[in-house]
Amino acid sequence: MSRIGVFICHCGENIGGTVDCEKVAETAAKYPGVAYSVDYKYMCSDPGQNMIKDAIKEHKLTGVVVAACSPRMHEPTFRKAVSEAGINPFLCEMANLREHCSWVHLKDDSTTEKAEELVKVLVEKVKRNQPLEPIKVPVTKTALVLGGGIAGIQAALDIANSGHKVIMIEKSPSIGGHMSQLSETFPTLDCSQCILTPRMVEVAQHPNITLYTYAELVGLDGFIGNFQASIKLKAKSIDHDICNGCGDCIAKCPIKKIPDEFNAGLGTRTAVYVPFPQAVPNKPVIDRENCTYFTRDGKCGLCAKVCTKGAIDYSQKDEIITIDVGAVVVATGFDIKGTDFFPEYGYGRYKDVITGLQFERLASASGPTLGEIKRPSDGKVPQNIVFIACAGSRDPAKGIEYCSKICCMYTAKHAMLYKHKVHQGKASVFYMDIRAGGKMYEEFVRRAIEEDDVNYIRGRVSRIYEKNGKLIVKGVDTLLDAYPVEIEADMVVLATAGIANEGSEELAQSLHISYDQHNFFAEAHPKLKPVETNTAGIMLAGACQSPKDIPDSVSQASGAAVKVAALFSKDELTRDPLIAYVNRCGPPTYSTCVGCFLCVSVCPYLAIEKEQIKDRNGNLIKEVAKINPGLCQGCGTCVALCRSKSIDIYGYSHSQVFAEVMALFNERSLENV
Amino acid sequence: MQELHNKIKSILENGSASLFIAYQKSREGKITPTFITKPEQSQKAYFGDDCKQNLAVYIHKQEVKNFGKVGIFANIYTLKSLLQIYAENQIRDDYLKVVTINPNGAIVEFANFMEIENYVNENKPAPNPEDMERVEKLSNLSREERWDYWLNELSTCIKCYACRAACPMCYCTKCTVDCNQPQWISTPSHSLGNIEWHIMRAMHLAGRCVECNECARVCPMDIPLNLLTVKLNDTANIEFGQQAGLKGELDYALSTFKVDDKENFIR
Numbered sequence: 001m002s003r004i005g006v007f008i009c010h011c012g013e014n015i016g017g018t019v020d021c022e023k024v025a026e027t028a029a030k031y032p033g034v035a036y037s038v039d040y041k042y043m044c045s046d047p048g049q050n051m052i053k054d055a056i057k058e059h060k061l062t063g064v065v066v067a068a069c070s071p072r073m074h075e076p077t078f079r080k081a082v083s084e085a086g087i088n089p090f091l092c093e094m095a096n097l098r099e100h101c102s103w104v105h106l107k108d109d110s111t112t113e114k115a116e117e118l119v120k121v122l123v124e125k126v127k128r129n130q131p132l133e134p135i136k137v138p139v140t141k142t143a144l145v146l147g148g149g150i151a152g153i154q155a156a157l158d159i160a161n162s163g164h165k166v167i168m169i170e171k172s173p174s175i176g177g178h179m180s181q182l183s184e185t186f187p188t189l190d191c192s193q194c195i196l197t198p199r200m201v202e203v204a205q206h207p208n209i210t211l212y213t214y215a216e217l218v219g220l221d222g223f224i225g226n227f228q229a230s231i232k233l234k235a236k237s238i239d240h241d242i243c244n245g246c247g248d249c250i251a252k253c254p255i256k257k258i259p260d261e262f263n264a265g266l267g268t269r270t271a272v273y274v275p276f277p278q279a280v281p282n283k284p285v286i287d288r289e290n291c292t293y294f295t296r297d298g299k300c301g302l303c304a305k306v307c308t309k310g311a312i313d314y315s316q317k318d319e320i321i322t323i324d325v326g327a328v329v330v331a332t333g334f335d336i337k338g339t340d341f342f343p344e345y346g347y348g349r350y351k352d353v354i355t356g357l358q359f360e361r362l363a364s365a366s367g368p369t370l371g372e373i374k375r376p377s378d379g380k381v382p383q384n385i386v387f388i389a390c391a392g393s394r395d396p397a398k399g400i401e402y403c404s405k406i407c408c409m410y411t412a413k414h415a416m417l418y419k420h421k422v423h424q425g426k427a428s429v430f431y432m433d434i435r436a437g438g439k440m441y442e443e444f445v446r447r448a449i450e451e452d453d454v455n456y457i458r459g460r461v462s463r464i465y466e467k468n469g470k471l472i473v474k475g476v477d478t479l480l481d482a483y484p485v486e487i488e489a490d491m492v493v494l495a496t497a498g499i500a501n502e503g504s505e506e507l508a509q510s511l512h513i514s515y516d517q518h519n520f521f522a523e524a525h526p527k528l529k530p531v532e533t534n535t536a537g538i539m540l541a542g543a544c545q546s547p548k549d550i551p552d553s554v555s556q557a558s559g560a561a562v563k564v565a566a567l568f569s570k571d572e573l574t575r576d577p578l579i580a581y582v583n584r585c586g587p588p589t590y591s592t593c594v595g596c597f598l599c600v601s602v603c604p605y606l607a608i609e610k611e612q613i614k615d616r617n618g619n620l621i622k623e624v625a626k627i628n629p630g631l632c633q634g635c636g637t638c639v640a641l642c643r644s645k646s647i648d649i650y651g652y653s654h655s656q657v658f659a660e661v662m663a664l665f666n667e668r669s670l671e672n673v
Numbered sequence: 674m675q676e677l678h679n680k681i682k683s684i685l686e687n688g689s690a691s692l693f694i695a696y697q698k699s700r701e702g703k704i705t706p707t708f709i710t711k712p713e714q715s716q717k718a719y720f721g722d723d724c725k726q727n728l729a730v731y732i733h734k735q736e737v738k739n740f741g742k743v744g745i746f747a748n749i750y751t752l753k754s755l756l757q758i759y760a761e762n763q764i765r766d767d768y769l770k771v772v773t774i775n776p777n778g779a780i781v782e783f784a785n786f787m788e789i790e791n792y793v794n795e796n797k798p799a800p801n802p803e804d805m806e807r808v809e810k811l812s813n814l815s816r817e818e819r820w821d822y823w824l825n826e827l828s829t830c831i832k833c834y835a836c837r838a839a840c841p842m843c844y845c846t847k848c849t850v851d852c853n854q855p856q857w858i859s860t861p862s863h864s865l866g867n868i869e870w871h872i873m874r875a876m877h878l879a880g881r882c883v884e885c886n887e888c889a890r891v892c893p894m895d896i897p898l899n900l901l902t903v904k905l906n907d908t909a910n911i912e913f914g915q916q917a918g919l920k921g922e923l924d925y926a927l928s929t930f931k932v933d934d935k936e937n938f939i940r
Contacts, residue, residue, distance in 0.1 A: 592847040596761040602928035623762065641928055643877045644845040645852050658855035 002127040003035035005061040006119060007052055009043035009068035011098055016041070018102040020112040024067065027116045031123050035059045044074050049081040056085035063087075063126035067095040067119050088131035090577075090651060095122040117664060124663040128656045134574040137630045139225035140326035141568045142167060146217055146507075149177020150550055151542025151557040152331035153199050158561030159329075160208035164568045167323055168203065169215040169231055172261070174279035175200055177333055178543075181262060183363035183371070185550060186413045187444035193278060193366065200280040214285055218320065220511050221606065223631040224537030225326045225573050235316035237286035238272070243311035245283045249303035250274065258290050260368075264358040266376060267368035272303050276366060286312075327537045327564040330521060331557060332507065334543035337392050337400075337496040345391070345464045345494060351377040352471060352491045353464060356410055359493045363417045373421050375491045382425065382490030385418055386473045387411045388461050389431040392497035400497045402518065404547045407495035408435045412445045414493060415454040428455040428487055430475050438551070457485055464492055498547030512605065513538055520546050531559045535605075536575075536633075539563050578651040579632040580639055582611075582625050593624035593646040599638040600625070607631035608638060674720065676780050680772055681715035681744065684782075690744030690770045694731055696724040706731065710740075718746065720774055727885040729754035729841035732764055744770040749798050750885035752789055753918030754841040757883055759786050760923045763844055786921040794919055800903075801886070807897065808904050824864065827871050829894040832862040836874065836888035836898050842881050849873060875901040880909035880926045883918035 006028040010016030021039040029037035036059040040048050043066055055061060064087075066078045071094040079089035095118045105111040141164050145156045148170030156166045168175070180200075182192035203209055212233060219230040238249075253270035260269040262276050269275075271291040274284045286293075292300040293314055304312040336357055340348030352375045354362075361367040362374065375382050389411045393404040408431070415427040434456075436442040448454045459482075461475040470488040477483045500519035501507075508515040513533040514522040521544050524532040531539050539560035542553040567573070582593050590613050600608045611626035625647070627638070639647045639654075648654055681693050695718035697707035704724055707717050708731075729751045731737050747755060752773060758764055771783045776796065783789050811819055834850075837843045850858045850870055858873060859866040875898075882902035889899040909915045913926040 589846055592845070594763070594845050596763065598761065598923070598925050598928045600928075601923065601925070643849060644847050645849055645857070646847075654852075654857075655855050658857070 002033040002063060003059060003061050004033050004063045004065060004123050004126055005055050005059060006034055006037040006123065007043055007066045008039035010039065010041045011069060015097050015102040018105060018107045018111055019097060019115045023112055024115045024119060028119050031120055033127050034123060035061060043068050044077055052081050053085040056082060056087060063129055064092040065095055065119060065122045065126055067097045069098040070096050090132040091126065091129050093122050093126050095119050121660045121663045124659040125656045128659055132577045132650055135577045135629050136572045136574055137225050139568060139571060139573055140324045142325045143564045144229050144325040144328045145331060147331040147333055148175030149331060149333045149542060150179040150196065151553040153203055154554045154557035155329045155331055155541045155561045156203055156209055157199065158558050159564050160206045162565040164208065166209045167325060168209055169212045169217060171216050172275060173214050173285045174275045175203060175213060179550060180276060181357060181360055183360050184417060186409045187440040197278045204280045213281060226630060227325045227328060229323050229325055231321050231323060233319045233321060235318050237314055237316050238284055239311045239313050240281060240283050242309050243283045244309060248306045249312065250284055252302050252306045254302060255290055255292060263361045263368050266358055266361050327567050329539045329541050329560045329564060330544055331541040332501055332544045334498050334547060335501045336498055339494055341392060344462060350466055350471060354493055356414065356493060356495045359414050373418055381422055384426045384489050386487055386489040386492045387415055387429045388492065389429060389495045391494035394432060403435060404498040406498065406547055406549045409441060409549065411495045412448040416448045416452050419452040419454065428457055430457050430459055430461050432460065498543065511538060531556055531563055578634040579629055580627050580634060580647050580649045582627060583646050583648060590621060591624045591646060592644050594644060595623040595625065597625060599641055602637050602641050605631050605633050677718055677720055678715045680780050680782065681709060681718055682712045684744045684770055685712040690742045692737065692740035693744035694728050695746040696720060724748055725890065727751050727754055727841055727887045729758065730839060733844040742768050744772065747771050747773050749796055750883055752793050753883035754885065756786060756789055756793055756921055757881060757918040758841060759921055790921045804900060804903055808900055811900065826896050827867045828864055830862055830867040830896060831894060833893060835891045835893060839887040839891040842878055875905060878902045879905035880915055881917050882906050
C-alpha cells in the first residue's frame with residue numbers, strides 16, 4: 001500500500017494568491033494512498049524541506065508529491081531532500097501549480113479545482129514510481145575545439161591550461177579567424193594582431209593542444225564523454241614536416257591573381273600561399289582549385305623545382321582520421337553579408353562601396369595598401385567618406401531582424417581611424433541608433449563624434465549611385481525634421497549584417513545541435529545556459545551563436561572551457577536514468593520487440609542499435625532493438641512509435657502515464673464516447 | 674500449371690527450400706493455401722486469377738520458420754508484402770525462394786530481393802478503381818458525416834481480429850490490443866473499443882500497407898477496412914512521397930524526416 005506525502009507550496013503570493021492552497025491540501029489528504037498532506041508558505045526554504053524530511057520519517061512515506069513551481073526550478077532541491085530522509089530521490093515528483101496553474105489563471109474556484117487535479121495526477125504517478133539509480137558513463141578527457149578564431153583559441157588554451165588534451169581543427173590554412181583580419185580594436189585602438197598573435201603561437205606550442213589546420217569535421221557520433229569525431233585533413237600538397245617555410249615556392253608561383261580571402265577580396269594571392277605573415281602554422285598550402293598543376297594535368301610544377309627541401313608533394317591525398325573526444329566546443333564563427341546583397345547600394349557594382357571587413361584590411365598595416373586608406377577603384381585617398389551602419393541588420397524586410405551588435409562600435413572606430421590617417425578628410429556616419437553598451441564603449445563613440453569630428457547623421461540611406469566619379473549618397477536626417485541629406489562621397493563603407501557561416505545548418509545537423517531561424521547555433525537556455533547546447537557535451541563559443549565582439553567571444557569561450565573542465569573533472573559522469581529501454585520477457589519470446597527497427601531512424605540521438613539474442617550455444621534466437629543508455633535522452637519518441645509497446649521509459653512508463661490520464665477522467669467524460 | 678509444378682518440384686528436390694507455400698483449389702472450387710513438403714505433392718499447387726490471398730502472412734509463423742528455407746508462390750501483392758517485411762527486417766534473403774507467374778504467363782524465380790524490387794516496380798498493380806471511388810466519396814463528406822459513417826460501419830465489428838490475422842504487416846508477437854499492463858485498447862466490442870482498435874490498426878499500417886485488401890476480404894461483417902489504410906497510404910504518398918512495398922530498404926514516413934521537407938517547421 002502506497003503512503004504518499006503531499007506538500008503544497010504557496011510560493012508566497014505566486015501560488016497562494018490565486019489558488020486556495022489549504023483547500024488543495026485538504027482535498028489531497030482524501031485521495032486514496034495519501035498518508036499525509038500539508039501546505040506551507042515556502043516549501044523550498046530550509047523549514048519547508050525539513051517538513052518533508054520529518055514527514056517521511058514520521059509517516060513512513062513511500063513517495064512524495066511537492067506541488068509548487070516547475071520541476072525545472074526545484075526538482076533537484078526536493079529530490080535531494082527526500083534522499084537525505086532515506087528514500088530514493090526518484091520517488092519524489094513535482095506538480096507544477098505555478099507555471100501550469102496559478103500564473104495562467106485568475107483567482108477562482110475552478111483554479112483551485114485544477115490545482116487539485118494536478119496533484120491527483122501526480123499522486124497516481126508517484127504510486128507507480130520505481131526507485132532508480134543514476135547512470136554512470138566514462139569520460140574521454142580530450143576536448144574537440146571546432147574553429148581557430150579568437151573564441152576557439154581562448155577555449156582551447158583554457159581547457160589545455162586546466163590540464164586536459166585539446167584537438168583544435170581549423171578549416172583554413174591558419175588559425176586566427178576574423179580577428180587576425182582586423183586593423184585595430186575598439187575601444188582601446190590597440191592593434192588586433194599584436195594582441196592575437198601571442199595567443200596563436202601559444203596554441204601552436206602548447207603541449208596539450210594538437211592543431212589540425214586545413215581540416216574539417218565530417219561527422220560526430222557518440223554522446224557526452226564519449227564522442228567519436230571524424231575529421232577530414234585536406235591535402236596541403238606540402239609536407240609540413242620537411243617544409244621550413246622559406247617562401248621560395250610562393251615567390252615563384254605563376255598564378256598570382258587569386259582574390260585574397262584574408263584581404264576580403266581586396267588583394268590577390270598565389271596558388272601556393274600562406275594566408276598572412278604571422279600565420280600559424282607559417283607554412284604554405286597549395287590551393288588545388290587554382291593551381292595549374294591540378295587544373296591542367298600536371299603542367300607547371302615550378303614550386304617543386306624551386307623547393308630546396310623537396311617538401312612539395314602533389315600526390316598527397318585527403319585523409320580522414322577518427323578521434324575519441326569527451327566534449328566539443330563549437331567556435332566556428334560568422335560571416336558578413338557582401339555589398340551585392342543591397343540593390344539600393346548598387347548590388348556590389350560600385351568598387352568604392354565596400355564592407356566593414358574590407359575597410360579593416362585597408363586600415364591594416366598588413367593589408368593591400370599597407371595601412372593607407374586608398375579607395376579600391378583608382379587608389380586615390382578618399383577625401384569624403386560615408387559609413388552606413390545597420391546595412392541589412394535590424395531590417396525585417398531584408399530578413400535580418402536582429403542587431404548585428406558589433407557594427408556601431410566598429411563604425412565609430414573606422415571613422416576614427418580614417419580621421420587619424422586623413423586629417424583633412426570628412427567622415428559621415430548614417431545610423432539608426434547608437435548601441436554602445438559595454439565598458440568604455442559609449443565614451444569611445446563620444447570621442448569619435450567630439451574629438452575626431454565625425455559627422456553623425458541619424459537616418460537611413462535610401463540610395464547610392466555614381467555620378468561624375470562621385471558616389472551620391474541620398475539619405476535623411478531624422479533629427480532635423482526628416483530633412484533630406486545628399487553627400488558626394490569618394491568611398492562608402494557598409495556595416496553589413498553579421499550572418500551565420502555558409503554550411504552552418506549542415507554542421508548543426510551533423511553535430512545534432514539545434515539552430516535558430518538565421519542558422520546561428522542555439523544555446524540550451526537563453527539566460528541560464530548560454531554556452532551549452534541542447535546536446536549534452538557540446539558547448540558554444542563566439543559568433544557562431546550570434547554576432548559578438550571580441551570581449552564577448554572571449555568570455556563565452558572561457559565559460560565554455562569551464563564547462564568542459566568541469567565535465568572532465570570526474571572520471572565518470574552521472575546522469576538521470578530517465579531513459580528508454582526495450583522490454584525483456586521469458587522464453588520463447590525473450591522480448592516483445594519484433595525487430596522491425598522502425599525506431600532506429602526515429603531516434604534523434606542515434607541511440608538505437610540492433611542486439612542479437614543468442615542461446616547458450618551461440619545460435620541466434622532473434623534480433624531486437626537496443627537502446628544505448630549513454631546516448632538516450634529520454635525524449636520518448638521511440639516509445640510513441642513502437643507498435644507493440646515494447647519500449648518503455650523509466651520514470652515515465654506506460655503504466656504511469658496511463659494512470660495519470662485515467663486520474664483525470666471521470667464517469668461523465670467517459671459517457672460521451 | 675505443369676511448369677509451376679515442375680518448378681516447385683525442382684525447388685524441393687534440390688534443397689533450396691524444404692517447404693513450399695502455394696495456392697490449391699478444392700473440388701468445390703475453393704482457393705486455400707497449401708504447404709507442400711514433398712516433391713511428389715507439387716501438383717497440388719494451383720494458380721489463377723482467383724488466387725487472392727496474401728500468402729506472405731505465413732512467412733512469420735514459427736511453424737513455417739521451423740522449416741528453415743522456405744519457398745513461396747507469390748502474386749503481386751504477396752511480392753509487395755515480402756519486400757516490405759524484408760525492409761522491416763523480418764525475413765532474410767537467403768532463407769526464401771520466391772516464385773511468381775508474370776503477366777505473360779511465364780514462371781519467374783527470384784534470386785534475391787533486389788530482383789523482386791525491380792519486378793514489383795515494373796509490374797506495379799494499379800489501384801482498385803472501385804476503392805478509389807469510395808475513398809474519394811468519403812473524402813468529400815464533412816468531418817461529422819465521415820465520423821458517423823465510420824461509427825456506423827465499425828459498430829458491427831465483433832473483434833474477431835481476422836483483419837489482423839490476414840495482414841502480413843501485423844506480425845508483432847504481442848499486439849498493442851493484447852497489452853493489459855496497462856490496457857490501452859479496451860477489448861470488448863462496444864463502440865469505444867471498436868473505434869480504438871480500428872484507429873490503432875489503421876495508424877500502425879499507415880505508409881506500410883501494400884493494399885492487398887485482405888483485411889476487407891476476410892472481414893465477416895463486411896466492413897470496408899481497407900479504405901482506411903488506402904487513404905492513409907495515399908496521404909503518405911502525397912505528403913512525403915513514400916509508398917510501401919516498393920523498396921527493399923526502409924522508407925517509413927512516420928519515423929524519418931527529410932532535411933529538404935517542404936514544411937518549414939521541421940527545420
